[in-house]
Amino acid sequence: MAQKPGIPKGTRDFSPIEMARRNYIFDIIKRNFRLFGYKQIETPAMENLSTLMGKYGEEGDKLLFKIQNSGDFLKSCSDEELVGHNLVKLTNKMCEKGLRYDLTVPFARFVVQHRNDLTMPFKRYQIQPVWRADRPQKGRYREFYQCDADVVGSDSLLNEAELLSLIDKVFAELGINIVVKINNRKILSGIAETIGEADKIVDITVAIDKIDKIGLENVNAELREKGLSEEAISRLRPVLELSGTNDEKLAVMAEMLKDSEVGMKGIAEMREVMAAIDAIGHKGEMQIDISLARGLNYYTGTIIEVKAADVQIGSITGGGRYDNLTGVFGMPGLSGVGISFGADRIYDVMCQLELFPKNLGQSVKVFFVNFGQKEAMQSLRYANALREAGISAQVYPDNAKMKKQMSAADSDNVPYVAFVGESELGKDAIVLKDMATGEQTTLTLAELIEKLK
Numbered sequence: 001m002a003q004k005p006g007i008p009k010g011t012r013d014f015s016p017i018e019m020a021r022r023n024y025i026f027d028i029i030k031r032n033f034r035l036f037g038y039k040q041i042e043t044p045a046m047e048n049l050s051t052l053m054g055k056y057g058e059e060g061d062k063l064l065f066k067i068q069n070s071g072d073f074l075k076s077c078s079d080e081e082l083v084g085h086n087l088v089k090l091t092n093k094m095c096e097k098g099l100r101y102d103l104t105v106p107f108a109r110f111v112v113q114h115r116n117d118l119t120m121p122f123k124r125y126q127i128q129p130v131w132r133a134d135r136p137q138k139g140r141y142r143e144f145y146q147c148d149a150d151v152v153g154s155d156s157l158l159n160e161a162e163l164l165s166l167i168d169k170v171f172a173e174l175g176i177n178i179v180v181k182i183n184n185r186k187i188l189s190g191i192a193e194t195i196g197e198a199d200k201i202v203d204i205t206v207a208i209d210k211i212d213k214i215g216l217e218n219v220n221a222e223l224r225e226k227g228l229s230e231e232a233i234s235r236l237r238p239v240l241e242l243s244g245t246n247d248e249k250l251a252v253m254a255e256m257l258k259d260s261e262v263g264m265k266g267i268a269e270m271r272e273v274m275a276a277i278d279a280i281g282h283k284g285e286m287q288i289d290i291s292l293a294r295g296l297n298y299y300t301g302t303i304i305e306v307k308a309a310d311v312q313i314g315s316i317t318g319g320g321r322y323d324n325l326t327g328v329f330g331m332p333g334l335s336g337v338g339i340s341f342g343a344d345r346i347y348d349v350m351c352q353l354e355l356f357p358k359n360l361g362q363s364v365k366v367f368f369v370n371f372g373q374k375e376a377m378q379s380l381r382y383a384n385a386l387r388e389a390g391i392s393a394q395v396y397p398d399n400a401k402m403k404k405q406m407s408a409a410d411s412d413n414v415p416y417v418a419f420v421g422e423s424e425l426g427k428d429a430i431v432l433k434d435m436a437t438g439e440q441t442t443l444t445l446a447e448l449i450e451k452l453k
Contacts, residue, residue, distance in 0.1 A: 036123075051106070126146075176353070315342065
């Protein structure tokens with residue numbers, strides 16, 4: 001017996017109804033990207049490992065899917081290296097390419113490679129799949145889509161405010177209640193400086209980024225493992241437990257960081273961004289969260305994370321300011337800021353909350369029953385006329401029993417079934433059945449088009 005086929009863990013097939021729902025999400029996001037002036041680009045699924053490695057921190061590098069070189073992939077490996085089983089060293093010699101981990105690093109590579117063709121500031125959006133060798137679990141997949149919007153070539157914090165406004169509009173249109181969490185990496189740098197652990201900023205941000213998943217005590221345990229002193233951990237704790245209004249939080253942090261130049265710059269940037277988004281207006285809750293770190297190393301300023309208010313799931317959108325990313329590709333001094341919508345998690349949220357329109361599974365508007373060769377030919381002409389008028393239509397391909405044909409129409413959620421039988425031939429007559437009410441009407445082709453348009 002042949003083995004039943006399957007797919008890798010952390011990946012999925014998508015049925016027609018699932019694709020209709022996914023495209024509903026993508027269409028809303030795309031429309032809003034264009035409303036805010038973003039232009040679409042695409043980059044290859046694979047990048048050179050030299051492009052990807054070292055951009056996501058040590059943990060991110062471990063999650064890269066590496067692509068084995070074609071041909072004799074062992075030719076660059078010595079017998080000594082093979083016997084030594086040094087996996088990292090062997091992998092580096094056997095693999096020169098990898099699947100992209102996100103869309104931001106490939107975008108930075110794109111900007112540097114095509115810099116002579118771009119006008120700054122450059123606003124791009126990109127909707128493509130990414131891959132991470134992560135442990136699959138609810139809301140976390142190894143292959144998933146990201147929907148990114150970035151602005152490069154501008155230091156203005158108005159870009160952050162516009163991205164927050166974009167987030168607000170997308171989720172309002174999708175019908176998802178959100179909490180937008182905002183912080184600034186300069187504030188985190190100031191905190192690390194103030195508690196006497198400035199050189200451990202990466203360890204601190206990686207650890208506290210897990211606070212929602214593993215809790216404060218486990219975060220503290222991880223910080224101890226990274227070498228932070230008990231005094232530093234004790235001084236950090238009230239920051240991670242900070243509560244109150246946004247203004248109150250900033251006031252407390254300003255007092256704590258008053259002797260830190262970088263920390264006070266972060267406070268000033270945060271106040272400017274909050275003032276701008278408040279001036280624009282927003283529906284979703286905007287919440288300053290000092291524990292928000294987003295462990296990716298390339299963030300240098302504002303950081304953003306969006307949670308669904310009514311569903312327990314990880315972040316559904318994230319992003320932030322990065323000042324140094326293109327520098328590693330030979331183009332220093334180019335600042336950027338961007339966000340990424342997690343389409344797969346947004347999909348899961350909308351399924352749980354039943355937010356998709358009911359008619360998304362509808363394949364066509366008019367379904368012509370097949371009564372035989374002559375009737376089918378006439379139905380094909382009618383269907384073609386409907387399509388030319390912008391109305392979707394199909395003719396059932398086989399002269400099957402009526403029950404089977406009606407069952408097919410019903411399973412596809414078709415709103416109208418058309419009958420062109422022997423008595424309708426030569427009369428320009430079509431019997432139209434409304435599947436919701438059961439009402440039947442006899443119409444000419446012109447009347448049918450006018451009714452359905």
